Amino acid sequence: MPSRDGFLIEGGETGALLRAFDWSTSPLRSPAHWPQALKTLVGVMLGSQQPMLIVWGPDYVTLYNDGYAAMCGARHPAALGGSFRDLWHDIWDQVEPILARAYAGEATHMDGIAFIMHRNGYPEETYFSFGYTPVRDDEGQVAGMFCACAETTGRLQAEREASAERRRLEQLFAQAPSFMAVLRGPQHRFELANPAYLRLVGDRPLIGRTVAEALPDAAAQGYLDLLDTVYRSGEAFTATASPITLQVEAGGPESERYLDFVYQPIFGDDGTVTGVFVEGVDVTDRALAEIALRRNEAELRFLNADLERQVILRSHERGLTWQVSPDLLGVFHPDGYFERLNPAWEIILGWTESEVAGRSVVELIHPDDAGRSRQAIDALRANMPVFRFENRYRTRDGRYRWISWTAVPEGGRAYCSGRDITEDKAREAALDQAQEALRQAQKMEAVGQLTGGVAHDFNNLLTVIKSSTDLLKRPGLPEERRARYVDAISDTVARAAKLTGQLLAFARRQALKPEIFNAITSVTAISEMVGTLTGARIEIVLEVPDAPAYVHADPSQFDTALVNMAVNARDAMDGHGRLTIRVRPVEGIPPLGIGMGAFVAVSLTDTGGGIAPEALHRIFEPFYTTKGVGQGTGLGLSQVFGFAKQSGGEVLAESVPGRGATFTLYLPRIADAVPADPVPEEAEPLTDGHGTCVLVVEDNPEVGGFATQTLAELGYHTVWATNAADALRQIEKIPYRFEVVFSDVVMPGMNGIELAKEIAKRRPDLPVVLASGYSHVLAEEGSHGFELLHKPYSVEQLSRVLRRAVARSRRERLRS
Structure with a gap:
């Protein structure tokens, strides 16, 4: 059932708990008597998904929304409506100084604040970002505190884990026996180079310098041109026993070396080449031995040795790539398991080859990705030429990491390479979270602008009404001035109704008559x-x-x-x-x-x-x-x-x-339309009700009392029902007692439109007139053919619409 307190709406589970709370035992007492500042804050809080908290009064009465409830853990819902001191008693020595500053009128905003909390039955380290804002009452005194906060525990822990993982990869890179380097941009600027690379080229500065600057001797021998080709084409280049002359020591003699190496393009997220990965081994000793062997042996043996050398180099190259690759490599069987895996599996996921080989991969895949992964396996069985896919694999310690796969089927197997993209996914999630926070901030700004504008304009209107009513109370007021003040009140009400109509029009909640x-x-x-x-x-x-x-x-x-x-x-x-x-x-x-x-x-x-x-x-x-x-x-x-x-x-x-x-x-636009005949608005004086009996259905005591009094002065007999169920009982109590029903639309339980439909079923001859200042049902569905009177309405409008409804009903009864 909707709350009568307009600010206690929405809010999910916590909103429902607030509405059902027994406030009679609370220092705040009934929500209807809460200060306007508190009502406004509660309405904003319940309409937001961001964790929010209100602490009010000297007793620190605590109110919060669903987002904050999740942060309370097992302390919710007992903490709702209780003391903020009791909610965070275990960290009160940390919270109390900040709360005291807010009650002293000082706003506080803090990021990455660490607390040891016992909210789920055990101590846990948590981190929060929050702001405590003092809230003042009508006299300018601080009455409470408003807090919008967010728990950052998960993000900070994820950053720590990511940092540790990066260190492990850097250690692997540094300990690799083959020389490695990462070059960035079209100028091939050194971003990384491991110790083996430095041993190869000598003790010279590399990081931050281009190949042309750091290794001019290598650039002059054509290696820079090869890098340019790989960067432009996006295709890898592999060389075996490639000769290069380097000056290992400054001022020392040049040394001729032979290298097996690969230039592998590095692709960005958009598929463009952003750099080149260099990896290789120094095979000078073996190359020189093979050269000497080719010089001394016969041509046939020379050719055989050359062929053997090629086979050895190819095998060695593949073996080195398999061993030192930072990506997951594996040979996948179409029945759904890996036959072989490289060492990167243990580095990234913690599983050894013996623990994974021959085991169904579905056992290691996140349950949410299992269905898509089975479809990917089916695609591999269908020999899709090149296959790319992303899913999450479980690590040995129970966590999951995102892997981006590339697979190529060959010979009844699929050769797979998987890159760990968990950090990329975390960055994307952080960006989404930041964008959502920005959207929420923009919504809050819009709400503030809207409420401020409404308050400003309505305060101006209320000033005129209040001043006029105060002047009307003065004794001996001349008739001319009394009429002027009454006209001022009437005109101001019309302006207020126009302002409300404009707000409803912007919100698309007005009841249109198309x-x-x-x-x-x-x-x-x-x-x-x-x-x-x-x-x-x-x-x-x-x-x-x-x-x-x-x-x-x-x-x-x-x-x-x-x-x-x-x-x-x-x-x-x-x-x-x-x-x-x-x-x-x-x-x-x-x-x-x-x-x-x-x-x-x-x-x-x-x-x-x-x-x-x-x-x-x-x-x-x-x-x-x-x-x-x-x-x-x-x-x-x-x-x-x-x-x-x-x-x-x-x-x-x-x-x-x-x-x-x-x-x-x-x-x-409507084609071939027949426009409706205009119905001129009637302009007539007030008419006597002649004893017509009206059933008034209104749950608001003030509006119901005023309506019945007004109708009595117009000559109508009235019966007042405070809800739809009571109205239906009155109709059945004495058949044909009433000639018209005048009902509000927004009521607890059955609303006015539902009541009108039920009356139409039981008494189709009994007309129903609806009255509403706002109803989302009217805005979305219309008045369903029933007469509608918009609040605020004048006495003349009320008299006219009731007379018209009764007259129409009487004419229809005479025809039948």
Whole structure:
């Protein structure tokens, strides 16, 4: 059942617990009497996914949302509504000074703060990022504290583990017997070089220098050209017994060496080459021996020895690559297991070859990846030429690491290479988390702007109403002044209703009354009124097609949107210029390339100063305005935005600074339509109810009491039911007692629309009039054909709608 306290909504499990909490035993007492600052904070907190906490009053009463509940562990839900001191008693000596600073009026923000917590029955090291913000009451005194926080324990632990893994790989790189180096960029700048590489080229500075700078002797012998070819083509280059002349010691003699090596391109995430991996062995001794052997033996033996040398070198090369590769290498059998694995499996995952070889890989794969992995095995059985795949493998200590696989089938087997991309995935997750935090911050900024704007405008309206009611209480007030104050209250209520309507329009929560009408007719009629609004110094140019342009929308809201855009254009031109209003049929919404279908586009183009680029994307935000103080609420364009979206259309703004602006409203176009006949609004004095019996259904005591009193003064007999179930009992109690039902829409349990439908089933002859200030059901589904009276309503409107409903019902009974 929805809460009567408008701020105690949503919030998931914790929100439900707050609504069900017995506040009679709490220092805060009933939520209805909570300070407005506390209500606002609770509403914001329950509507957010970010962990949030409120500590209120001298007793440190604790309120939080689902996000913070997860951080409390086993202490939730007992901590909800209790003392903050009891919640974190084990770390109170660390928390209390920070809380005291907040209660003293000082805001605090801290990152990576370590705590030893006993929240799950055992001590654990945790890390948090949080901010404690003091909250002041109406007198400016600190009444409590608001905290938005996030636990960073997992991220810091992951960073520690990643750092340890990097050190292990660096140790492996440093201890490798073959020489290795990593070159980056088209200039082949040294990023890494292991000790074996330094022994090969001599004690010279490498890191940060290019090959041309660090090894000019190697560059002059063609090795730089080979690197350029690998970098440009993305294809590896392998050499055996390649001769090179190097000066190992500065100023010393040159030495001729023979090398087996490979230049392997390094690819970035986007598939482009970002560097070259160099790996090889010094085979000078063997090469020189083979050269001597070839010189001294016969040609046949020379050829045989050469062939043997090639075989040995090839085998040795493959063996070295297999042994020192930092990636997982393996020979995969189509039945789902590895036959052979290289040492990197033990380095990365902790499994030895004997523990994995012959074992089904599905046993080591994360359960969420098992289904996709089986599909990958099936693809390998189908001899897919080159196969790439990602999944998570379990390590020996029970953790999981992300592996990116490349596999090539050959001879009934698949030769696989797997690269550990766990750190890349962690960085991606951290980036996503940062982007989500940014989105949440932007939402909070928008909520703050919206609530601040609403509070400002409604405080102005309430000031007029309060002043007028205070003056009306003064004794001996002349009739003229009394009438003036009453008129001021009435006008201010109308302005408040307009402000509420604009907010509902922006939120797309107003109850629209769509009908089919010719947009050209409405634009033509409104253009005449626009001329009055803009003044004689602004020229109005109307461009409309000859054929009708029918749309399906609320004509009243359509007229309001046109007036709001026209007033905005008038203010932009400072009362002088030309306003062009153009209507045209379009297919889709051309600037966006979206909204396939037929639309009617209504454009208003002014010759004002235009809109600054940095403000263009914010002009439809509620209460955002570039005008001076007192020159507008900033809700006019937000009404246009909400009306367009709720009507299935769009509104777009285009502007070049100094060359004016164009606002275009797109509404769905209806072909071959028959517009509805306009029903003129009745203007009549109050009429006597003549004893008509009305069933009033209203759960709010103040509104229900006022409605029954008003109807009594109008000559109606009334029976008041506080909910739908009571209303149905009253209807069945005395058949045909009531001639009309006047019901609110938003009520606990069965709402007004559901009640009206049930009455239509039981008593189809009994008319129902609905009243609502806001209902998401009305906004999404409409009034379902029932008469609807918008709050706040006047006595004249109430009298007219009831008389009309009763008269219609009586006519229908006479016909039958």
